Amino acid sequence: MTLLQRPVLVLLLLVTHHLLQCWIAFGSVDEEGQKQEEFNEELLLKPLPDRKVLAHFHFQSSAPPSTSNGRHHHLFPKAISQLVQKFRVKEMELSFTQGRWNYERWGGFDPIASSNAKPPGVELWAVFDVPQHQVDASWKNLTHTLSGLFCASINFLESTSTYSAPEWSFPPASGNLRYGTLPREAVCTENLTPWLKLLPCRDKAGLAVLLDRPSIYRGFYHSQRLHLTSTASGSKGTDSGIILKQALTVVLQPIQPNGRRASMDHAGEKRIQPSWSLSSIFGKQVRGRCVLAKSSNVYLQLDRGLVAELKHIHKENEKSVANGLTSENFWTYPSFELSASPDRIVIEENSFHGKSSSILYNFQVEKYTESEPLDLGLTWKIPVVWSCQSAPLHSSRFLMGSGNERGAIAISLKSTQLWEGFMGAFDNNERCELQVDVFQVVPWYVKVYFHSLQVFIDQQPKAVSDVIEKIHVSPSKDKVSPGMMEMVLRLPCRVKSAALTIEFDKGFLHIDEYPPDANQGFDIPSAIISFPNFHASMFFLEDGSLNKSPLLSKFQEKSPVMSYTEVLLVPLTTPDFSMPYNVITITCTVFALYFGSLLNVLRRRVAEEERFLKDKATKKTGQLPLLLSKLSAKLRGRPWEPPHSPPSSSSFISSKLVFKVILVAGLAVGWQYYFS
Numbered sequence: 001m002t003l004l005q006r007p008v009l010v011l012l013l014l015v016t017h018h019l020l021q022c023w024i025a026f027g028s029v030d031e032e033g034q035k036q037e038e039f040n041e042e043l044l045l046k047p048l049p050d051r052k053v054l055a056h057f058h059f060q061s062s063a064p065p066s067t068s069n070g071r072h073h074h075l076f077p078k079a080i081s082q083l084v085q086k087f088r089v090k091e092m093e094l095s096f097t098q099g100r101w102n103y104e105r106w107g108g109f110d111p112i113a114s115s116n117a118k119p120p121g122v123e124l125w126a127v128f129d130v131p132q133h134q135v136d137a138s139w140k141n142l143t144h145t146l147s148g149l150f151c152a153s154i155n156f157l158e159s160t161s162t163y164s165a166p167e168w169s170f171p172p173a174s175g176n177l178r179y180g181t182l183p184r185e186a187v188c189t190e191n192l193t194p195w196l197k198l199l200p201c202r203d204k205a206g207l208a209v210l211l212d213r214p215s216i217y218r219g220f221y222h223s224q225r226l227h228l229t230s231t232a233s234g235s236k237g238t239d240s241g242i243i244l245k246q247a248l249t250v251v252l253q254p255i256q257p258n259g260r261r262a263s264m265d266h267a268g269e270k271r272i273q274p275s276w277s278l279s280s281i282f283g284k285q286v287r288g289r290c291v292l293a294k295s296s297n298v299y300l301q302l303d304r305g306l307v308a309e310l311k312h313i314h315k316e317n318e319k320s321v322a323n324g325l326t327s328e329n330f331w332t333y334p335s336f337e338l339s340a341s342p343d344r345i346v347i348e349e350n351s352f353h354g355k356s357s358s359i360l361y362n363f364q365v366e367k368y369t370e371s372e373p374l375d376l377g378l379t380w381k382i383p384v385v386w387s388c389q390s391a392p393l394h395s396s397r398f399l400m401g402s403g404n405e406r407g408a409i410a411i412s413l414k415s416t417q418l419w420e421g422f423m424g425a426f427d428n429n430e431r432c433e434l435q436v437d438v439f440q441v442v443p444w445y446v447k448v449y450f451h452s453l454q455v456f457i458d459q460q461p462k463a464v465s466d467v468i469e470k471i472h473v474s475p476s477k478d479k480v481s482p483g484m485m486e487m488v489l490r491l492p493c494r495v496k497s498a499a500l501t502i503e504f505d506k507g508f509l510h511i512d513e514y515p516p517d518a519n520q521g522f523d524i525p526s527a528i529i530s531f532p533n534f535h536a537s538m539f540f541l542e543d544g545s546l547n548k549s550p551l552l553s554k555f556q557e558k559s560p561v562m563s564y565t566e567v568l569l570v571p572l573t574t575p576d577f578s579m580p581y582n583v584i585t586i587t588c589t590v591f592a593l594y595f596g597s598l599l600n601v602l603r604r605r606v607a608e609e610e611r612f613l614k615d616k617a618t619k620k621t622g623q624l625p626l627l628l629s630k631l632s633a634k635l636r637g638r639p640w641e642p643p644h645s646p647p648s649s650s651s652f653i654s655s656k657l658v659f660k661v662i663l664v665a666g667l668a669v670g671w672q673y674y675f676s
């Protein structure tokens with residue numbers, strides 16, 4: 001009886017357990033309702049004035065703050081949520097960049113240039129939600145984790161001499177921020193692959209299919225970013241919502257139909273812009289969305305300058321149609337042609353940007369399928385010349401001085417004549433001023449003298465206190481921490497140019513601290529120049545559907561206009577690393593020569609006496625066979641014996657020997673020939 005009952009009981013238990021589990025699982029889904037994990041994918045394409053195309057991929061995953069999920073996620077990458085929870089990261093950004101953003105040609109005033117143009121190499125900053133004294137330990141552990149996650153040498157940022165703690169000049173600054181860069185990190189596919197693995201569809205479906213490695217790395221600029229924000233709602237940060245934004249920005253050169261790359265163009269020259277399509281720049285087409293994505297959109301943006309130019313052309317051509325330009329007839333106007341018809345046209349709300357507002361054509365990827373892929377293309381019909389809007393001041397940085405002892409760093413700011421459009425906003429002020437924040441980190445071996453800071457405005461030297469409103473300096477400590485400089489400048493609005501110079505001495509490193517190829521020079525990371533009075537945001541008419549697009553809502557965020565300067569390369573005194581090798585080789589050569597000749601002399605004396613005697617005896621025999629037999633004796637390592645046998649056998653030996661010598665010589669010649 002009991003034997004029969006037990007299995008039934010176990011079965012019953014199992015069944016109820018299973019049912020219970022199912023019920024719990026359904027319950028959690030129902031309970032959350034709107035607070036589901038979400039994934040969105042978007043792509044923005046934009047023709048650039050210098051005949052290139054910008055492609056900006058934006059993937060956003062979000063995990064809601066919920067304890068019911070436990071440690072499990074449907075879409076959100078687990079590695080990231082573990083990282084956020086373990087190190088209590090409040091906000092973090094990691095970027096890998098190759099190439100330099102061209103602020104003059106590709107613009108410096110739009111959200112893409114301002115928040116996606118990054119300095120070459122790796123840049124990492126993070127804000128931690130931990131007590132002040134634990135921040136450095138958390139940073140160290142975070143760099144190691146990221147290093148493993150992205151196959152990069154981010155762990156070099158763990159040493160205190162490579163990172164700094166900006167207090168107010170770096171935009172998201174707060175007490176727990178750490179900032180570090182690795183300007184020389186080479187970026188390649190091995191960093192892209194782990195980044196793509198964080199996407200739910202990887203690069204197998206959806207927009208990520210376009211990320212064809214050869215086409216991306218052929219580009220002029222590419223930058224892959226990972227930005228995460230955790231909205232800690234729980235008391236201990238254990239249950240926090242996380243928003244992960246992954247962006248990849250590439251600038252590509254369209255390939256002309258005849259196979260040639262569109263050649264560089266001189267500004268002002270009227271030539272038809274190259275036509276392009278997704279398949280011509282990426283070699284792939286979009287065959288439907290990633291099924292896990294909530295929304296999947298492609299945008300084509302015409303920037304403000306281009307729209308203004310097109311409107312101008314339109315007005316010139318059709319003077320009769322005065323002011324009848326709406327979005328519809330603008331779109332049908334035959335200055336260019338789109339290969340797919342847009343589902344929606346979004347027009348930027350004209351703010352104080354003067355000239356014009358940009359236009360976005362929206363294409364919804366879910367309408368396209370395997371058999372009917374989206375191959376968005378733009379074909380120009382008339383030549384157009386325009387320029388992108390740039391930041392109020394164009395910044396660049398260079399080195400002055402010569403020699404290996406001292407030098408100076410100069411940051412130069414040049415006005416971009418943006419003022420015409422903005423003057424109205426400032427006229428009511430008595431003193432029109434332009435605020436510029438400068439953030440600069442210098443490695444400890446570049447010993448900056450902060451008292452030597454000089455300011456020039458329109459080439460006239462100015463008192464530092466007149467221009468610099470606020471300055472924070474943390475001097476470097478040898479081998480411990482880098483030097484950091486944060487400044488707020490107030491420049492007159494009508495400034496043409498401004499320059500800051502600061503002198504430095506070059507330090508000496510220990511021989512172990514030199515990187516490989518130290519003769520190349522040492523990098524000083526990019527300085528960050530930001531304009532807090534200017535916001536690189538775009539405003540769109542409030543439309544319910546727009547809130548769904550993370551990319552457009554990101555564009556509407558108010559973020560200051562920001563630009564990075566060049567990385568500087570400072571030559572330092574480097575020891576002659578080849579010297580130990582040279583010493584070893586020369587010593588060995590001397591020893592070898594000495595002992596070699598000594599042995600030779602000691603040995604030759606006996607042999608010479610013998611030879612002298614035997615030479616006399618065999619003076620009359622033939623010279624060639626004798627020589628050859630001597631040679632053969634040498635080769636065999638036996639003492640040479642004068643030929644006692646009849647001459648016939650000696651000639652036989654000699655012919656064999658000649659053959660051998662020729663064979664060896666032939667082999668040597670062949671070897672030489674083959675390998676050269």
Ligand SMILES: *[C@@H]1O[C@H](CO)[C@@H](O)[C@H](O)[C@H]1NC(C)=O
Binds near residue numbers: 086137
């Ligand atoms: C960092 O890692 C070390 C070694 O694994 C560990 O002992 C330490 O507690 C970690 N610190 C933080 C703040 O996570």
